[in-house]
Amino acid sequence: ISYLDVEQSDAEETRRWVEKAGRRALLLPGDLRSEAHCREIVSRTVAELGGLDILVNNAAAQTVNDGLDDVTSEDLEGAFRANVFAMYYLAQAAVPHMKPGSAIVNSTSQQAKIADKTMLIYAATKGAIASLTIGLSNLLAPRGIRVNCVAPGPIWTPIQPIVKSPEQLETLGSDTALGRAGQPAELAPAYVLLASREGSYMSGALVPVTGGTPML
Template sequence: MYPYFGYETRCRQVPLTFPPQHQNIQPGLEYLMNPIPISDNPEYKGSGKLKGKIAIITGGDSGIGRAVAIGFAKEEADMAIVYLYEREDAEATKQMVEHYGQRCLLIEGDLRRPAFSSEVVKKTLAHYGKLDVLILNQGVQFPQESIADISDEQLEDTFRTNIFPHFYLTKAALPYLKPGSSIISTASVTAYAGAPLLVDYSSTKGALVSFTRSLALQLVSRCIRVNAVAPGPIWTPLIVSSYSAEYVKTFGLESPMKRAGQPFELAPTYIYLASDDSSYVTGQVLHVNGGIMTET
């Protein structure tokens, strides 16, 4: 177990580093990482905040999505998890959700295809009969030293993965969302602080901030809330599949807490935004980034 339990250990500001490692395909496989990201906080006890709710979680097989799935299960929600190809990770997440007594439908496919988003919503409705929460969490990033190195193919892939499915899935889900429903996106600290190696990725995350604010205003009269979470450096498969092994060794040390966050440290923020605890919160981006100061 990597040293993140309990709270005092997490806040010591002692630099925590990772062994050098790299995976050659995105968005990466969690079961191959060393150490495995921590998705489940044993100290977190659910209290039925999401009892009876049905959620779709994209990128729910690993990383932040897996942590959200586990947190939602502890709060008594059932869910559909959408993933690209990471079947072993997805099956492991399903087992974790079922361990906490909740149902988990796995849906494999490519969210860059508009028709697949409609398929996701139809399968979820056929399985559960309703939909309450949409977690839009899929993403890729391809670091480049210069904008000149961002090919047309990379630019299109980054936008088609990181932002287009937000429109596709929201359009497909909206007819079935009732008052009290929530749409929650995963933005990024890079939308605010910038990132010299991630010009295209940061641009998509900035688009998600505007998407969140504008859609919130559009749907407020329907009592559907739209918010986002902006993580800082978090230890997920996306990191080892996009950065070099040498870069991974120091990942997260730039944060004031001198470490990367673990996925479980974000889950309560998504739970809050999906629950009635945040009934007066819409159009907002909540920052979970280890103390990095940003302009909101």
Template sequence: MSDETTTQFPAQQQPDQPGLTDPMAPEPDHGENSWVGRGRLEGRKALITGGDSGIGRAVAIAYAREGADVAIVYLPEEEEDAQDTQRYIEEAGRKALLLPADLTDEQACIDVVAKTREELGGIDILIPNAAYQRQREGVKDLPVSEIEKTFRTNLVSTMVLAREALPHLSEGSSIIVTASIQASAPSPGLIDYAMTKAALVAFTQALAEDLGPQGIRVNAVAPGPIWTPLIPATGFPADKVKDFGGDTPLGRAGQPSELAGAYVYLASEEATYTSGAVLPVTGGKGF
């Protein structure tokens, strides 16, 4: 990934979430042509929600090339993106499991954990990464239905997935939560999203303390502005999309491929004494 990457994108929007990869200009870099595995996750079994595109796809590609079998969860509308991710996993010689599901439903969370165990033969790494965000005009016009959708997608599903996976995790397993720079530097237009991300930091730290005696590590990655389908589908003004990431010290948005290394590290043997940590990948923005 070059530091000379442009700080601007063509003005663009997608009408609804989930956002899709194909309409984006330029398409994000998920490490398709750059990630080289070194066997750091050989034989592991990973469940990644939101694994069809964006950060989830980049992590799925990296994990497969590091030797892991990967199950990805995604909304049915994202089937084309999911199949593309499946192809990259299988090209790495690993098993890919596609699990279309709406994780705002508790039973769906229960089912994807069960299917992952059945089809992959276990779970070693849980990455609750799926997220929902919309630009808000202010709290005065924020409907409860949208608050509930944001909380159920980002926060409640994470807790349910962890609850369901826990009986099947063993010493050396990892839970890696996707937090956000919004947890510490919240934007008024993303108030409900920011609240869920702050709660996920607390969840990560509390769960790390809870599961530490079992040898299960719990950490979080806190991305800054990353160029994923979530961005043009958030409802941001066109100028905000055009200049997305330009306010960071590095002067640009990050690519999903630039997050993958954090998730590989936290799941690997290189991080056996790292738990309860929040690893910022923010282009220099303080967390």
């Protein structure tokens, strides 16, 4: 099963849950490394759903390496396009449609701080996202738009079996203070808080959900 098949299956399941709750879901598959696609999905969302109040940036490419020569220039550019450029393009397209009280929530990672030796480029992109979040928060605060980010640790997401070996999966999260990997359901409340009115006095914040790995 390819990563794209997993993503499509997850998207379809998400749509079923949204529609079961009596809401509409709009699936817009495509390559977020493309500036044109980023702008298109915002415009289509506004056209189909009538507005845009919350932008959650959660797509990412995880580049791994053993040595310094394992990452090609194409890998490097692709990682930054998927993880950092896309967030900027989406914010550019979304903000003109947002009103005071709207929120942007970005996904960074504990790798922004710990920078594992096998994730040089991934960690660099996640560090850039953390800084981008602070900058956007400062820029958009006068417009009443809050910008925050969530920093997950090891979470059981579909990308794990794609980028990790069976041996690595067996010990995923065992080096955290809580001794295990997290479940997506344990990550979701942080996003809900930052996107909702309950987080109305939070902007420029990084919320770690890392199983106890410190990010101070």
